[in-house]
Amino acid sequence: MNVDKIVKGTNYLISVIIPVYNTEKYLSECIDSVLAQNINGVNAIDIIEIIIVNDGSPDSSNIIINEYARRYSNIVAVHQENAGQSVARNNAIDIARGEYIYFLDSDDLLPPRALASLYKLSINTGSDVVITHCKAFNSRRSWFIDDHAEVASSSFRQVKFSHRSILMNTPGPVAKLYRKSLLIKHHIRFPLGIKIGEDWIFVLSAMYHANHISSSPDITYLYRAREDEHNPSCTQVVNEKVFLDFIEVYKLTYQFNLPERQTRLAKLFVIKGILYRLEKYSSEKSLSDCKKIYKLLGAFFREHIGADIINIFTPQRRLVMNLIYHSFYTEAFRVLNKKIKSSCLRKAITLNNENMISDYYSIKKANRRES
Numbered sequence: 001m002n003v004d005k006i007v008k009g010t011n012y013l014i015s016v017i018i019p020v021y022n023t024e025k026y027l028s029e030c031i032d033s034v035l036a037q038n039i040n041g042v043n044a045i046d047i048i049e050i051i052i053v054n055d056g057s058p059d060s061s062n063i064i065i066n067e068y069a070r071r072y073s074n075i076v077a078v079h080q081e082n083a084g085q086s087v088a089r090n091n092a093i094d095i096a097r098g099e100y101i102y103f104l105d106s107d108d109l110l111p112p113r114a115l116a117s118l119y120k121l122s123i124n125t126g127s128d129v130v131i132t133h134c135k136a137f138n139s140r141r142s143w144f145i146d147d148h149a150e151v152a153s154s155s156f157r158q159v160k161f162s163h164r165s166i167l168m169n170t171p172g173p174v175a176k177l178y179r180k181s182l183l184i185k186h187h188i189r190f191p192l193g194i195k196i197g198e199d200w201i202f203v204l205s206a207m208y209h210a211n212h213i214s215s216s217p218d219i220t221y222l223y224r225a226r227e228d229e230h231n232p233s234c235t236q237v238v239n240e241k242v243f244l245d246f247i248e249v250y251k252l253t254y255q256f257n258l259p260e261r262q263t264r265l266a267k268l269f270v271i272k273g274i275l276y277r278l279e280k281y282s283s284e285k286s287l288s289d290c291k292k293i294y295k296l297l298g299a300f301f302r303e304h305i306g307a308d309i310i311n312i313f314t315p316q317r318r319l320v321m322n323l324i325y326h327s328f329y330t331e332a333f334r335v336l337n338k339k340i341k342s343s344c345l346r347k348a349i350t351l352n353n354e355n356m357i358s359d360y361y362s363i364k365k366a367n368r369r370e371s
Helices: 027-034 061-071 085-097 116-126 146-152 163-167 180-185 198-209 240-257 262-284 288-304 315-325 331-337 342-351 354-370
Strands: 014-019 048-055 077-079 100-105 130-139 142-144 175-180 213-224
Touching: 014 027, 014 085, 027 048, 027 061, 027 142, 027 240, 048 061, 048 085, 061 077, 077 085, 077 142, 085 213, 100 116, 100 180, 116 213, 130 146, 142 175, 146 163, 146 213, 163 262, 175 180, 175 198, 180 198, 198 240, 240 262, 240 288, 262 331, 288 315, 288 331, 315 331, 315 342, 315 354, 331 342, 342 354
Parallel strands: 014 048, 014 100, 048 077, 130 213
Antiparallel strands: 100 175, 130 142, 130 175
16 A cells, blocks of 8 residues: 555554553553654554554543544544453454554553554565564663564565574564455454463464565564563462463464474473463462363373473473373472472382483472572
8 A cells, every 4th residue: 555545534554453451551652652653754643543442441541542532533442341352452453444453552652663664664575474673661671572582683584484483483463564454364363262372373373374474673662561570470360271271372373284393482382381380370279279280281291292392491390391291290299389309209210211310309409509
């Protein structure tokens, strides 16, 4: 679409989709960062559609959204009962009038000329999906997000998804521009009923179906990191569904017929997500509750993951996964709660598993240093 041929109020170059839930503190700043964009000298109000979906926020977000929609003709306000971010995004895709789609979370920001940079890359390459840098910030500092930085810094031009395994390492839908016709033609939407990893599946699906993909080191997204971002005990509720979601997410990757290297990276993505939450879950739940999850994970490891990839992890994580893999659930529970016993060593000796034996001694030594 040529910028000069835009007819005000009927079609747009880019539709920016913003799902909202309880972000009244940051929402105005977020919207203003989109309104400040321009492409080829044309202001946002004429070429950028902003679809703001209020996902049943109990705070005053709805008032803020309605006021912006009243003031700006390019802003579309959608109000729905709380159904989750995936439903909000999907509903917005269905009504978007832009040639391209861009996703922005309501507490994050666009830096100046972000959309112009993305649009230029898409026009110059013809790629259905373009990927750029994402930078995180909080009250004290800012930093590049590794997963985004690795792909963006590679500056790919017109590559096929299956030809670059590194593309598996760009999990979130942000800092990317998607051609809307791609999403419509292949009915690419966010999976419903999954609250962890569903956006990764959306991104994989878009890249899988894309004609080709290009990337740039330009920064087009500013991610607002919470001060307790890296402390799962503060930021996350870990329940049984979390683990069920990770298992389902991995199974959804089968539709992409991933090459061996990409399959390995998909396994690592899911395993890391599980391990990140397993210690917290095990510290809060009883052995009886944990055994149900361990049994579920053990079957998943044996059927879908395999023993070889487990052995690349550090001793603590490797021993836990091996114990679960071999159905030694009580021992796994003890290790996760730093109460490892000699019975764990006996199990490892019975299996003649050298990794498990060395991991046992490594963990015992580490526990002694900490005590």
